[in-house]
Amino acid sequence: MSFLFKNLSLLDPRWKEARGGYEVLVEGDVIKEVSSKPIKSKAAKVIDCGKRTVMPGLIDCHVHTHHSEVYMNRMETVPLTLMMARSAGRLKRMLDRGFTTVRDAGGADWGAKTAVESGLIPGPRMFISCRSIGPTGGHNDRNRRTDIGPPCLCCNGLVFIRELADGPDAVRKATREQMRQGADQIKLMVSGGVASPYDPLESIQFSIEEITAAVEEAHAFGRYVLTHAYTPEAITRAVNCGVRTIEHGNLVDAPTAKLMAKKGVYMIPNLVTYEAMKRRAKELGMPENMLEKNDEVLKHGYRELELCRKFGVKMAYGSDLLGALEDEQTGEFQIRGEVMPAIDVIRSATLIGAEVVRQEGKLGVIEPGAFADLLVVDGNPLKDLGLFQDGGPHLSAILKAGKFHKNAL
Numbered sequence: 309m310s311f312l313f314k315n316l317s318l319l320d321p322r323w324k325e326a327r328g329g330y331e332v333l334v335e336g337d338v339i340k341e342v343s344s345k346p347i348k349s350k351a352a353k354v355i356d357c358g359k360r361t362v363m364p365g366l367i368d369c370h371v372h373t374h375h376s377e378v379y380m381n382r383m384e385t386v387p388l389t390l391m392m393a394r395s396a397g398r399l400k401r402m403l404d405r406g407f408t409t410v411r412d413a414g415g416a417d418w419g420a421k422t423a424v425e426s427g428l429i430p431g432p433r434m435f436i437s438c439r440s441i442g443p444t445g446g447h448n449d450r451n452r453r454t455d456i457g458p459p460c461l462c463c464n465g466l467v468f469i470r471e472l473a474d475g476p477d478a479v480r481k482a483t484r485e486q487m488r489q490g491a492d493q494i495k496l497m498v499s500g501g502v503a504s505p506y507d508p509l510e511s512i513q514f515s516i517e518e519i520t521a522a523v524e525e526a527h528a529f530g531r532y533v534l535t536h537a538y539t540p541e542a543i544t545r546a547v548n549c550g551v552r553t554i555e556h557g558n559l560v561d562a563p564t565a566k567l568m569a570k571k572g573v574y575m576i577p578n579l580v581t582y583e584a585m586k587r588r589a590k591e592l593g594m595p596e597n598m599l600e601k602n603d604e605v606l607k608h609g610y611r612e613l614e615l616c617r618k619f620g621v622k623m624a625y626g627s628d629l630l631g632a633l634e635d636e637q638t639g640e641f642q643i644r645g646e647v648m649p650a651i652d653v654i655r656s657a658t659l660i661g662a663e664v665v666r667q668e669g670k671l672g673v674i675e676p677g678a679f680a681d682l683l684v685v686d687g688n689p690l691k692d693l694g695l696f697q698d699g700g701p702h703l704s705a706i707l708k709a710g711k712f713h714k715n716a717l
Contacts (some may be wrong), residue, residue: 365408
């Protein structure tokens with residue numbers, strides 16, 4: 309199927325502003341032609357955009373499609389059948405919001421990815437980490453203090469999405485196993501976390517040898533490692549071991565930001581999740597000790613954005629919202645828009661996101677040869693980031709891989 313988009317304002321994130329007078333021809337799942345002159349095509353169906361803004365589909369580099377509970381320990385009572393049913397709804401709603409690509413930062417497996425790719429369920433194109441890997445007693449360890457060990461993963465949603473490994477050899481094996489299962493990238497937990505019961509936020513998890521083992525195996529397989537990390541110490545250890553992206557990073561300081569920039573390591577902040585948890589997580593079951601840790605990292609969020617901008621650390625868009633908080637996925641736009649120009653916020657969810665998932669020139673841009681992932685927006689997002697709202701009320705059309713997921717034009 310071919311579509312010719314006319315009468316539009318084109319927002320390619322490589323530019324600083326939207327430009328009128330352009331037309332875009334889509335053939336199959338790719339963009340065939342982009343021109344400031346009229347495009348001729350006998351086969352294409354003409355789509356009159358009514359002077360709306362056409363831009364690339366959005367990329368969220370930190371989602372958890374299978375994490376359907378805010379208080380994660382409740383996932384142990386969720387069987388895999390129910391977990392996947394919930395995930396199907398979450399994936400569709402992400403696409404409804406204009407996210408045509410997501411990077412799942414732990415939990416989603418090749419089955420979910422295949423279901424989307426084969427059209428069984430609607431959703432964004434997915435880059436999966438399979439089970440995240442962490443050490444005993446760390447952010448990944450949800451066992452009660454009275455438990456002997458975790459049950460099998462076949463009947464427990466919590467165990468299915470996370471794995472424990474101790475020592476370089478065990479981490480190496482766990483990394484290889486995730487890649488055997490189809491992981492596009494490997495997720496490690498290298499510091500304490502907010503939504504975990506026993507580890508201090510400032511704890512450093514995984515030794516240099518353990519992180520290095522995962523990085524070596526990922527590189528050998530043509531993959532890379534992303535790491536959950538909050539403190540300068542944890543971030544520095546991970547960066548020096550060769551990881552490619554840092555998730556969260558709220559407590560980053562100036563020397564650590566400089567190191568990240570020097571090494572070309574990406575930061576994926578998730579400030580909206582801390583804002584949302586502060587307002588809503590208690591009523592959704594999160595214990596007081598976790599809410600206290602949430603307050604601590606929330607205090608440093610805006611400084612993180614400022615430091616990364618100051619020292620040239622590339623920041624991709626990430627939301628990291630669990631359970632019912634998913635409806636705030638686009639809230640990160642407004643948060644970042646308070647301290648960053650709108651074009652930089654949009655670039656984080658397009659150009660930089662494409663770099664993170666290693667799809668430069670294929671995603672996040674509007675040019676010949678790129679995937680036909682397009683949004684038609686009622687207005688100019690550069691003037692109002694609030695146009696990205698839950699449910700996509702200001703998105704008149706959403707095109708993924710050349711097919712309309714939504715068309716209200």
